[in-house]
Amino acid sequence: MFSKACEYGIRASIYIGQQSADAGRRVGLRDIAAEIDSPEAFTAKVLQLLVRAQLITSVKGPTGGFALTAEQLRTVTLKQIVVAIDGPDMLQGCALGLRQCSAKQPCPMHYQFLPIRDQLNELLRTHTIGELASKVHDGLGFLKQFS
Amino acid sequence: MFSKACEYGIRASIYIGQQSADAGRRVGLRDIAAEIDSPEAFTAKVLQLLVRAQLITSVKGPTGGFALTAEQLRTVTLKQIVVAIDGPDMLQGCALGLRQCSAKQPCPMHYQFLPIRDQLNELLRTHTIGELASKVHDGLGFLKQFS
DNA sequence: AAAATACCGGACAAAAATGTCCGATAATCA
DNA sequence: TGATTATCGGACATTTTTGTCCGGTATTTT
Numbered sequence: 020m021f022s023k024a025c026e027y028g029i030r031a032s033i034y035i036g037q038q039s040a041d042a043g044r045r046v047g048l049r050d051i052a053a054e055i056d057s058p059e060a061f062t063a064k065v066l067q068l069l070v071r072a073q074l075i076t077s078v079k080g081p082t083g084g085f086a087l088t089a090e091q092l093r094t095v096t097l098k099q100i101v102v103a104i105d106g107p108d109m110l111q112g113c114a115l116g117l118r119q120c121s122a123k124q125p126c127p128m129h130y131q132f133l134p135i136r137d138q139l140n141e142l143l144r145t146h147t148i149g150e151l152a153s154k155v156h157d158g159l160g161f162l163k164q165f166s
Numbered sequence: 167m168f169s170k171a172c173e174y175g176i177r178a179s180i181y182i183g184q185q186s187a188d189a190g191r192r193v194g195l196r197d198i199a200a201e202i203d204s205p206e207a208f209t210a211k212v213l214q215l216l217v218r219a220q221l222i223t224s225v226k227g228p229t230g231g232f233a234l235t236a237e238q239l240r241t242v243t244l245k246q247i248v249v250a251i252d253g254p255d256m257l258q259g260c261a262l263g264l265r266q267c268s269a270k271q272p273c274p275m276h277y278q279f280l281p282i283r284d285q286l287n288e289l290l291r292t293h294t295i296g297e298l299a300s301k302v303h304d305g306l307g308f309l310k311q312f313s
Numbered sequence: 314a315a316a317a318t319a320c321c322g323g324a325c326a327a328a329a330a331t332g333t334c335c336g337a338t339a340a341t342c343a
Numbered sequence: 344t345g346a347t348t349a350t351c352g353g354a355c356a357t358t359t360t361t362g363t364c365c366g367g368t369a370t371t372t373t
Contacts, residue, residue: 020167020256023331026263033274047349061332067351080340081348097275109167116173118311127180127298127307128244128289135285142278151274160274164265170361194319208362214321227370228318 025104028065030055030162032100035075036087036152045084056163065104072103092149101143110140172251175212177202177309179247182222183234183299192231203310212251219250239296248290257287 021029034054038046048066052059066085069075074095076086087095102110113120114132122129154160168176181201185193195213199206213232216222221242223233234242249257260267261279269276301307 020259020261021263023263026261029262049349058332060334063350064332064352070350077350078340079338079348079350080342082341083339083349085350112167114167114173115176115309116168116170117308124308124312125306126309127301128293129307131289131293135282135289138282138285142275142282146275146278154274159272160276161264161271162262162273165271196319205362207364210320211322211362217320224320225370226318226320226368227372229371230319230369232320 021101021109022105024061024065025101027055027057027062028069028104029097029100030057031062031066031085032069032075032087032095032148033151033155034162035085036092036148037155039087040092040149040152041156045078045082045086047084051085054162068103069100072099074099074103087148092152093147095148096144097146097148097151098140098143100148110136110143168248168256169252171208171212172248174202174204174209175216175251176244176247177204178209178213178232179216179222179234179242179295180298180302181309182232183239183295184302186234187239187296187299188303192225192229192233194231198232201309215250216247219246221246221250234295239299240294242295243291244293244295244298245287245290247295257283257290 031051034051035046038044046054048059048063051057051066052062055062066075066077070077070085075091076088078084078086098110113126114128114136115126117124117126120126120129151160155162178198181198182193185191193201195206195210198204198213199209202209213222213224217224217232222238223235225231225233245257260273261275261283262273264271264273267273267276298307302309
């Protein structure tokens, strides 16, 4: 569905968001990678993308790390994260790979896929990182496997 | 959404199916690649997968080529094509990449994604190649861009 | 039987995605 | 100010995906 980079980016954002909302504390890369079970250096690359897109915040030096501001927690959506990492293709491209698939020249599955894609867009657009973070905080959602 | 290989495989299957249903004629690789706008040699690899999975039929030699039997036209679904090429992951794996995402330990988006994934599965399961081929035959669907 | 045709299968090549390493930069603390 | 900490950014390595090439094999036609 999403790329590995995107999966890491989403899980990391939610974890950072949870720590920001919960205790107002910044979290370091090592911590993040351990908590979401992802490769540290690769996760760093992904987070840099999100920082540049201003979806998360970072501070260098001791006591530094990644965080989400109150506004970011409230306004940044899953969709923004996905688009920043994977680009808009998955959310608008043709399922069968036609370069221009529309009502004018639809692929044979065009009208069947439309409602599903619309729902996916709506889902990503209406869920904020803050909302998902609180779900993790309440033990209603997990970001890695616990045995 | 799907891999390139899968996109080619679906488009090719529908085109082959349309020619089989329409005129009962086999179609060659060159013809297929031209009609669905795909790289010839790579498409050959994908079609070999589908032949081995017995979702399409092939015949060697002059007047040979690819075809779908009447039964294949009636029974082979999009889902079988997708699974044969991309594997089952996209249709069952966790959207956030958790290895074991379930009601026991759901990711924060688990219950939101579930209905969408179910619909996608249902969509792929209930559409046969023959059905899509007839849509192309009737000019209601296209397999490449016409300018 | 020989030649021509078209899929089959393996090896190879290029590009993209994934993942690692390390020096540079910025910030904190002693 | 100097040492330490942690992100930043670029180079590099590995793996997967995508794509190509060519000889082999089966089939048809002459």
